[in-house]
Amino acid sequence: MTNKVKEIWTSGQVVINGWLSIPSGFSAEVMAQCGFDSITVDLQHGVQDYHSMVACLQAMGAFPVTPMVRVPWNEPGIIGKVLDAGAYGVICPMINSAEEAEALVRACKYPPRGARSNGPVRAGFRGPGGAYQATANEQTLCLPMIETRAAVENMEAILDVDGIAGVYVGPSDLGFSYGLTPKLDRDEPDIIEIFRKLLRECEQRGLYAGIHCSGPAGAKRAIDLGFKLVTLLSDIGMMASAARQWVGETRGGGGQQG
Template structure:
């Protein structure tokens, strides 16, 4: 299966990404049919584990979405394991230095680019030199998360690391690290200046900046700023937002009966 994320970027367009916090293949199957380009299983802050990730991937299989994962941390065991399980993209939290970005690349790539062990149990034929191993290094999307003041101070050095495809902004943690209230759609001038610089520096290097948004309004602002991947909240937030809207409308229009 071709990596749709890379195809969309090659066409000069923006990837619209979904986010799965619920450990349910059925939820994943529903989301995969909604029109997203990619679907990311969140193993950091979601209540997903490795088995539920595999179930989500199985449920999404056959739908035109690229399966990705946010891993819990920059650690070679879990990174190799999610790739073996069928992830076409890895988003990795809290990458603060160029060395940490280099480690992420090394853990994610087969030799000679990295040190990933061979055994793609779902992604390819286990333990055998097949077509998967020939293309995995170039097909896998790697997005280190830039979400702290330290990462911003090291921005250009991180973006210079060979093997990454861009960066992924965590607005909540980024604002938090600057002493601001943690939230997704940021409007503070100092944070917006950081976004502008990230987009500019990525553009210089042919990289693709991504960002987490709370919905369509935030995503559209991010797209207009130059971001190349936007995440529309997560399935929990989408479900709760729509449910609250429907409940409020029912009570409002019931004439006091509800």
């Protein structure tokens, strides 16, 4: 079991992450052959359920992408199940304190570091018996989301929790918690300063920060700031954006009016 995301980070490069909200193994297969380094199945805000998530992980298996899952909440049952299904990374929303980050790590890791129950029903397919358990704690990424004012206030304590590989920023909820309009690509000076502080604190600890973006332009700005994982919107967002653009170009180019 090796994690491509960890290898990319170790090499000093940036991870380009895809995002799956559509509950379809076929759309996951399409996304997986597009060149992403990792792809995350969204169980929080997408319309995925556990069975569609498994289908997506199966579809991605034929391609050199790291499969990850954003779980709905910081709850050990679902965290263990997505890892057992083959997720190599867990992104967990609304982590606001060191205690919540510690609970996340314990749910993600086998003893002695954590309390994850042994039963990697699908994750353990590859290799001889026991091979998965021997490397899972090291190779499985645990990424708490920083997306609230409370999380910012407790930033250093969260980052000090042993076992997290980094953090994932939810810029929409983060801005929302500061009374701003929820959106992905933030440009407010106060929010940018939060990003800069987070990136400095991560670098001091050897951690990596990811962020959700709304496309290549926002991802490029995030990379320039120092983020080491950028998500290029979601499958739904990409499909809708391309469809609107092409319809607009066709109408503007003299196409038939609907």
